[in-house]
Amino acid sequence: MNDKFLPFTLPDIGDEELVEIKEVLDSGWLTSGPKVRQFEMEFARSIGASYAVSVNSCTAALHLSLEAMGIESGDEVITTPYTFAASAEVIRYFDATPVFVDICPTDFNINPDLIDKSITKRTRAILPVHIGGLPASLTDIYRIAEHYGLAVVEDAAHAYPSKYRGNFIGQDLLGKSFRHSVCFSFYATKTLTTGEGGMIVTSDKPIADRCRMMSLHGISKGAWKRYTAQGSWYYEILAPGYKYNLSDIAAAIGLAQLRKSDAMWRRRTEIAQQYNNAFIKLPGLEIPQDRSDSLHSWHLYMLRLDLDLLRIDRQEFTEELKRRNIGSSVHFIPLHLHPYYRKVYNFSRESFPVASLEYEREISIPIYSQMTDADVQYVIDSVSEVINNFH
Numbered sequence: 001m002n003d004k005f006l007p008f009t010l011p012d013i014g015d016e017e018l019v020e021i022k023e024v025l026d027s028g029w030l031t032s033g034p035k036v037r038q039f040e041m042e043f044a045r046s047i048g049a050s051y052a053v054s055v056n057s058c059t060a061a062l063h064l065s066l067e068a069m070g071i072e073s074g075d076e077v078i079t080t081p082y083t084f085a086a087s088a089e090v091i092r093y094f095d096a097t098p099v100f101v102d103i104c105p106t107d108f109n110i111n112p113d114l115i116d117k118s119i120t121k122r123t124r125a126i127l128p129v130h131i132g133g134l135p136a137s138l139t140d141i142y143r144i145a146e147h148y149g150l151a152v153v154e155d156a157a158h159a160y161p162s163k164y165r166g167n168f169i170g171q172d173l174l175g176k177s178f179r180h181s182v183c184f185s186f187y188a189t190k191t192l193t194t195g196e197g198g199m200i201v202t203s204d205k206p207i208a209d210r211c212r213m214m215s216l217h218g219i220s221k222g223a224w225k226r227y228t229a230q231g232s233w234y235y236e237i238l239a240p241g242y243k244y245n246l247s248d249i250a251a252a253i254g255l256a257q258l259r260k261s262d263a264m265w266r267r268r269t270e271i272a273q274q275y276n277n278a279f280i281k282l283p284g285l286e287i288p289q290d291r292s293d294s295l296h297s298w299h300l301y302m303l304r305l306d307l308d309l310l311r312i313d314r315q316e317f318t319e320e321l322k323r324r325n326i327g328s329s330v331h332f333i334p335l336h337l338h339p340y341y342r343k344v345y346n347f348s349r350e351s352f353p354v355a356s357l358e359y360e361r362e363i364s365i366p367i368y369s370q371m372t373d374a375d376v377q378y379v380i381d382s383v384s385e386v387i388n389n390f391h
């Protein structure tokens with residue numbers, strides 16, 4: 001057995017990040033400035049996005065996007081219960097209603113066939129989440145949105161770099177008229193990190209402009225450089241905005257991360273393939289869905305236990321891995337099972353039966369570029385051993 005604990009996740013940080021950060025510290029400009037602009041440009045270029053607005057979290061990105069779409073009190077926004085807190089709380093910020101639609105049994109993503117019947121005259125937007133890095137069915141979602149005149153805000157916190165039908169998530173593919181935005185997270189555990197951070201990308205310029213203005217107190221364009229030689233002390237407040245801007249220190253980390261993001265993605269893909277090859281043969285285990293129309297970012301490797309074939313449940317499975325010094329996690333506790341949503345919307349386990357069922361048998365195991373070949377083999381051996389002992 002390994003003496004050293006293998007964490008569930010670790011950021012891929014090296015000297016490249018330190019060099020970038022030092023440049024910022026030496027420059028005397030620590031908050032949003034040249035590094036942020038460069039990070040936005042290089043991020044947009046990496047996925048072929050038209051406009052990119054950096055912010056200090058994906059939660060902020062989702063909030064600003066809904067604000068730019070004009071969401072108001074009493075509006076309804078369709079999303080999935082199978083996600084992290086952020087995806088739905090941002091809807092509540094407006095005193096709007098998150099309307100949950102159950103997931104597909106195959107891939108943990110919102111079931112597009114169930115969206116139509118959840119639409120009412122108060123529906124304003126659809127907020128799909130690309131869970132684990134496997135894209136939701138965007139063709140269906142955008143078709144429905146277009147049909148009913150709804151905005152789309154994609155929660156792409158897991159989806160850098162994922163592809164759907166040949167295009168990167170966030171790539172400009174919709175023409176200029178669609179009201180949409182795609183929100184990425186650079187939280188410490190995500191596939192590209194700035195410690196904390198996020199990005200809004202869109203092909204809709206008015207949406208990008210609104211998000212940028214509202215990310216910095218709703219003050220007029222260019223105010224961020226009011227202390228530079230080209231800047232002026234004068235500014236105007238155009239709306240009561242927020243304080244969501246990304247710092248140059250964070251952007252510096254992001255620039256270093258961007259340069260190695262392809263190598264990091266390749267390594268995760270390699271690990272996923274090794275896991276798939278090993279686990280597909282084991283009874284009582286289902287490997288994650290991968291689709292031929294998509295490219296998986298492999299932010300998460302989401303295994304499913306066939307509880308009928310095993311003598312242990314998910315909790316005991318995580319304990320068995322912990323005993324072998326392997327960290328694991330569960331993605332996600334569906335929102336409708338949390339006290340707040342249960343209480344306010346009267347939800348029960350049966351409200352979204354697929355999400356409830358899949359949650360009980362999901363376990364995420366380590367997948368990150370810092371893992372060595374020995375780490376990967378150790379996880380494979382350990383999972384196989386647990387299955388052999390308990391099936």
Ligand SMILES: *Cc1c(COP(=O)(O)O)cnc(C)c1O
Nearest residue numbers: 057058059084086157185186187
């Ligand atoms: C991490 C995460 C977010 C929030 O990202 P932050 O950058 O931490 O605000 C939103 N949605 C999902 C699905 C996430 O996993």
